[in-house]
Amino acid sequence: MPSRAIHKPSLPRVVVAGGGVAGLETLLALHALARDRVDVTVLAPELRFVNLSMAVDQPFKPKRGRGFRLEDTAVELGARWHHGVLDHIEHEAHRVFTRDGEELPYDMLVLAVGAHPEREWQSVDVLTYHGGHDGPSYELLLHHLLEGQISRVAFVKPAGASWPLPLYDLALMTAAECARHGRSGVELSLITPEEEPLGMFGAAASAKVRELLEAAGVTLHTSSYGAPTHRGWLEISPGERGMRVDRVITEPRLAGPRLRGIACAADGFIQTDAHGRVIGLDDVFAAGDATTFPVKQGGLAAQEADAVAEAIAASVGAEIEPQPFHPILRGVLLTGGPARYMRADISGGAGDDSTISREALWWPPDKISGRYLAPYLSSQVGEALDVMPQGEDVIPIEIPLESVASSTLGFGELTDLPLS
Numbered sequence: 001m002p003s004r005a006i007h008k009p010s011l012p013r014v015v016v017a018g019g020g021v022a023g024l025e026t027l028l029a030l031h032a033l034a035r036d037r038v039d040v041t042v043l044a045p046e047l048r049f050v051n052l053s054m055a056v057d058q059p060f061k062p063k064r065g066r067g068f069r070l071e072d073t074a075v076e077l078g079a080r081w082h083h084g085v086l087d088h089i090e091h092e093a094h095r096v097f098t099r100d101g102e103e104l105p106y107d108m109l110v111l112a113v114g115a116h117p118e119r120e121w122q123s124v125d126v127l128t129y130h131g132g133h134d135g136p137s138y139e140l141l142l143h144h145l146l147e148g149q150i151s152r153v154a155f156v157k158p159a160g161a162s163w164p165l166p167l168y169d170l171a172l173m174t175a176a177e178c179a180r181h182g183r184s185g186v187e188l189s190l191i192t193p194e195e196e197p198l199g200m201f202g203a204a205a206s207a208k209v210r211e212l213l214e215a216a217g218v219t220l221h222t223s224s225y226g227a228p229t230h231r232g233w234l235e236i237s238p239g240e241r242g243m244r245v246d247r248v249i250t251e252p253r254l255a256g257p258r259l260r261g262i263a264c265a266a267d268g269f270i271q272t273d274a275h276g277r278v279i280g281l282d283d284v285f286a287a288g289d290a291t292t293f294p295v296k297q298g299g300l301a302a303q304e305a306d307a308v309a310e311a312i313a314a315s316v317g318a319e320i321e322p323q324p325f326h327p328i329l330r331g332v333l334l335t336g337g338p339a340r341y342m343r344a345d346i347s348g349g350a351g352d353d354s355t356i357s358r359e360a361l362w363w364p365p366d367k368i369s370g371r372y373l374a375p376y377l378s379s380q381v382g383e384a385l386d387v388m389p390q391g392e393d394v395i396p397i398e399i400p401l402e403s404v405a406s407s408t409l410g411f412g413e414l415t416d417l418p419l420s
């Protein structure tokens with residue numbers, strides 16, 4: 001359903017499909033780099049953007065509702081808003097069709113539709129944590145744990161693509177919550193196919209994460225695959241290992257979006273070049289979890305979107321040398337105590353520059369470290385610290401927010417901070 005359209009008849013039309021991290025970052029980056037040169041339409045099925053990465057915090061801390069209306073953001077950034085679901089693409093005609101049968105013409109198309117989350121196991125004892133709507137179920141589990149009705153909880157990372165951080169956040173925050181309530185005798189374990197815990201953040205970060213888990217009393221099983229086989233039992237392979245469990249917490253396994261009209265890899269993800277161009281198709285770009293890049297993460301989704309926006313901006317005459325996607329992994333691990341900031345250049349050839357710190361390594365210090373999205377999130381949901389743990393968990397930082405998040409729709413850019 002189109003609404004509040006802004007008419008820019010002669011400009012190249014860019015349709016951005018998806019109103020998540022990559023879609024919003026594309027919109028913000030295009031606004032920063034090419035605002036008067038393109039006519040942007042955002043097509044998304046949901047009305048609000050909600051920062052999924054902070055959903056893990058929800059069972060532990062009551063919060064006011066988060067998020068903001070996508071239509072308002074689109075209008076604020078001079079774009080059109082179209083509420084709907086992309087059904088298929090007819091690229092020869094440069095048109096996308098929605099499930100409602102509407103048709104949107106484009107000169108350039110950005111596919112930012114995310115990955116498709118799949119549940120690995122369906123069982124009453126298994127909670128697949130996907131977002132805020134799972135908060136109440138997790139809260140109930142915590143209640144049962146603190147009251148002593150259950151004692152053994154296993155956090156099981158599925159095989160294949162999944163988001164790196166949520167299970168670690170949940171395991172550490174759960175351990176901290178038990179300690180805070182003097183609940184002893186709980187058995188928390190984390191079972192992961194990774195060779196090292198959060199190994200993709202590099203050696204230094206991973207070693208520290210191992211230490212944190214150990215100190216919190218979370219038993220770690222690396223290079224291991226967990227599978228709840230029957231009630232109260234978790235099989236662990238390889239080897240004939242297994243353990244009794246009361247509950248299993250896992251996260252979705254991510255599959256590609258398989259959009260009709262777009263060739264994809266066997267697992268459904270979209271293959272792009274370093275500037276986000278879909279292989280074999282002119283004028284079609286993809287960014288975020290939907291692409292074949294193997295690490296699925298909000299910060300990386302935003303970096304892919306930046307590469308796409310730069311390529312589009314350059315193609316419409318903006319004075320910019322478009323930079324290829326150069327993945328820098330930035331993650332905030334919530335521990336129930338001070339958060340840990342982790343950063344690693346995973347572009348290959350950079351060596352191991354793994355860093356982990358109690359102090360923010362970038363600013364604003366959001367969990368989603370988008371160049372434009374993090375300052376924008378700060379401006380929309382309050383200060384950056386508002387999306388971080390509250391009270392004693394807040395890490396004092398002395399850089400004023402205004403230094404990066406300025407006024408008049410110039411929201412500033414995410415900035416890496418010097419190591420102290």
Ligand SMILES: Cc1cc2nc3c(=O)[nH]c(=O)nc-3n(C[C@H](O)[C@H](O)[C@H](O)COP(=O)(O)OP(=O)(O)OC[C@H]3O[C@@H](n4cnc5c(N)ncnc54)[C@H](O)[C@@H]3O)c2cc1C
Pocket residue numbers: 017018019020021022023043044045046052053054055056084085086087112113114115129130131163165166287288289290296297298299300301330331332367368369
């Ligand atoms: C609990 C949890 C914790 C996380 N923690 C972190 C973290 O700490 N740090 C971090 O960086 N990342 C984290 N992530 C991962 C991060 O949220 C994702 O990597 C990121 O959202 C990917 O961005 P995206 O734009 O590719 O996909 P999404 O943000 O999923 O957005 C996809 C968008 O496309 C829309 N869409 C889907 N299909 C269609 C269609 N056919 N037509 C039109 N629109 C469509 C969707 O509705 C949505 O708006 C976490 C995720 C979860 C669930």
